[in-house]
Each structure stands twice: as structure tokens, then as C-alpha cells.
Amino acid sequence: MGKCISFHSYKGGTGKTTLATNFSFLLASKGYSVYLLDLDFYAPSLFSYFDVKPKSWINDYLIGNSSIDDIFIDLSSLINGNIDGKLFLGFSKGGKEDVYQLEGNLTTDKQVKLKQFQNFISMREEILVNKEADFMIVDTSPGIRYWSINSIVVSDIILLTLKMGDLDLKGTIKMVEEIYNSLIENGAICKLLLNRVSGYCMPPILEINHNMEPRETYYKQKVDEMFKGAKKTSITLDTLVEIPCYCDIQFKEREYLTIKESPNHPFSTKISEMFDKIIKLY
Numbered sequence: 001m002g003k004c005i006s007f008h009s010y011k012g013g014t015g016k017t018t019l020a021t022n023f024s025f026l027l028a029s030k031g032y033s034v035y036l037l038d039l040d041f042y043a044p045s046l047f048s049y050f051d052v053k054p055k056s057w058i059n060d061y062l063i064g065n066s067s068i069d070d071i072f073i074d075l076s077s078l079i080n081g082n083i084d085g086k087l088f089l090g091f092s093k094g095g096k097e098d099v100y101q102l103e104g105n106l107t108t109d110k111q112v113k114l115k116q117f118q119n120f121i122s123m124r125e126e127i128l129v130n131k132e133a134d135f136m137i138v139d140t141s142p143g144i145r146y147w148s149i150n151s152i153v154v155s156d157i158i159l160l161t162l163k164m165g166d167l168d169l170k171g172t173i174k175m176v177e178e179i180y181n182s183l184i185e186n187g188a189i190c191k192l193l194l195n196r197v198s199g200y201c202m203p204p205i206l207e208i209n210h211n212m213e214p215r216e217t218y219y220k221q222k223v224d225e226m227f228k229g230a231k232k233t234s235i236t237l238d239t240l241v242e243i244p245c246y247c248d249i250q251f252k253e254r255e256y257l258t259i260k261e262s263p264n265h266p267f268s269t270k271i272s273e274m275f276d277k278i279i280k281l282y
């Protein structure tokens with residue numbers, strides 16, 4: 001059976017959407033059948049990548065008003081070359097009313113919330129079993145919110161994305177202690193993605209003045225030490241891949257698929273490295 005992989009982070013802006021989208025595209029261009037879901041109801045952003053209008057939204061399915069085929073748009077034609085791979089996209093709607101419909105009042109709407117979660121499990125089943133997809137990729141919202149937790153709960157692999165140079169390590173470790181540990185104990189695989197590691201665009205003179213090891217190694221060690229130092233965390237999360245910060249991606253006028261536009265860009269090489277490592281995880 002196919003796998004469900006989610007991109008999550010403690011803080012926002014760590015690169016989840018960028019990585020999930022480029023990774024999904026890479027999978028499809030390798031011939032896999034991929035469903036990419038924007039489950040960031042609070043701030044959907046996949047739209048900025050694709051200029052399409054779905055018949056229905058993921059929200060509609062979760063509240064029981066829609067079918068899988070009305071949600072997912074077949075964007076396989078975006079894949080370069082003559083490849084059998086499939087790329088389907090599902091979008092979410094993040095207006096105030098839409099968020100309330102799904103978030104509601106956690107204390108009073110328990111039955112409704114349970115039904116929505118059951119529908120989410122059904123969606124996973126439909127994608128991975130009925131549609132026989134190889135991958136269901138979920139782009140989540142950051143932090144400990146109802147739907148980001150639901151997303152990681154149903155995932156086989158959770159990629160916890162950190163934006164380096166930030167102060168989000170402590171919060172990330174607390175989140176791992178409070179939530180991830182039990183998921184890992186129940187069989188989920190969780191790996192760290194260190195994104196936007198400085199170094200690529202940093203003037204070499206700064207590196208020398210700081211007398212540092214290469215930045216990627218430096219951050220990896222720092223993360224390892226933090227995890228070891230955390231009292232309650234019995235699990236040390238491994239880093240899957242360290243991805244430098246590439247200014248040319250960040251300052252692009254319109255977000256787009258770097259891996260499609262520039263397959264030889266070092267960012268695209270990093271996405272390929274991610275693929276090679278993930279495929280070995282199971």
C-alpha cells in the first residue's frame with residue numbers, strides 16, 4: 001500500500017509548502033501516483049503555485065458534502081516528458097467561516113469533530129486503497145492545531161521541518177515530547193528536515209571570521225545536542241536532509257516549482273536527495 005507523508009513544523013514559514021510541492025512533483029515525474037493535499041486550512045497557500053479552480057474543497061469532503069473526484073485536480077500534464085506518473089492536487093478553503101466550520105468549538109462540537117476526523121481517515125483510505133496512489137503528501141499548518149495534529153496522526157512518515165537560524169528549536173523539542181513521541185512509539189517514522197540553513201548565500205568571509213565548520217554540519221550538531229539535552233525526550237530525531245537557503249528561490253516574484261523550472265538547481269538536487277533517503281526508510 002502507498003504511504004502518507006506529512007510536512008509539519010512548530011513555527012510557520014519553515015518551507016513546508018515549498019518542500020511538499022517540489023517533492024510531490026519529483027515523485028510524479030519519477031512515475032509515481034501522487035495526491036498532494038493542502039491541509040493548511042488556516043492559511044492555504046498551494047494556490048499561489050497553481051492557477052486552478054477545484055469543483056470542491058477538502059473542507060467539503062470533511063464535512064461530508066463532496067466526493068474525492070470533485071476535489072482533486074489532475075495536474076499530471078505539468079510533468080515534463082513522457083512519464084506515467086500522476087499528480088493530483090486538493091486545495092483547502094481558509095475563510096473565517098470555513099475555518100470555524102472545521103475548527104468550531106472544541107468542547108461543544110465533539111461529535112461533529114469526530115465525524116470530520118473519520119472522514120479524513122476515509123479520504124486517506126480512498127486515496128491509498130481505492131485509487132491505489134503511491135503517495136499521499138500532506139502540507140500542514142504549523143504548530144499544535146487540531147488539523148495539523150490530525151494530519152500527522154494519520155501519517156506513516158512525518159517530516160518535521162525546521163528553519164535554521166531561528167529560535168524554534170526549543171518549541172520543536174517540546175512539541176516532540178508532547179505529541180511526536182507517542183506517534184513514534186506507535187510506529188510513525190519521524191525525521192527532521194533542516195531547511196534554509198545559511199551558508200549558500202553567505203559571504204565566505206563571514207564563515208572564516210566565525211571560524212565555523214560548514215554551516216550544515218554546525219546546525220546538525222546543534223540540533224543533535226539540543227535533542228540529547230532535552231530531559232523528557234527519549235527519542236533523538238535524525239536529520240533526513242539539510243537544505244541551504246537559496247535566495248533566488250526566496251525572492252522569486254511568484255512561487256513556483258523550482259524542480260520543474262530548474263532541475264539542475266542545487267535545491268532540486270536536495271529534493272532528489274530527500275527522495276533517495278525516504279525511499280530507503282521502508
Ligand SMILES: Nc1ncnc2c1ncn2[C@@H]1O[C@H](COP(=O)(O)OP(=O)(O)OP(=O)(O)O)[C@@H](O)[C@H]1O
Nearest residue numbers: 012013014015016017018142196244245246249250
Ligand atoms: N531552501 C530554501 N531557500 C530559500 N527560500 C526558501 C527555502 N525553502 C523555503 N523558502 C522560502 O521561504 C518562504 C516560506 O516557505 P513556505 O511558504 O514553503 O513555508 P511554510 O512552512 O509552508 O509556511 P507556512 O507555515 O506559513 O505555511 C517562501 O518564500 C519560500 O520560497
Ligand SMILES: [Mg+2]
Nearest residue numbers: 016017040045
Ligand atoms: Mg505553507
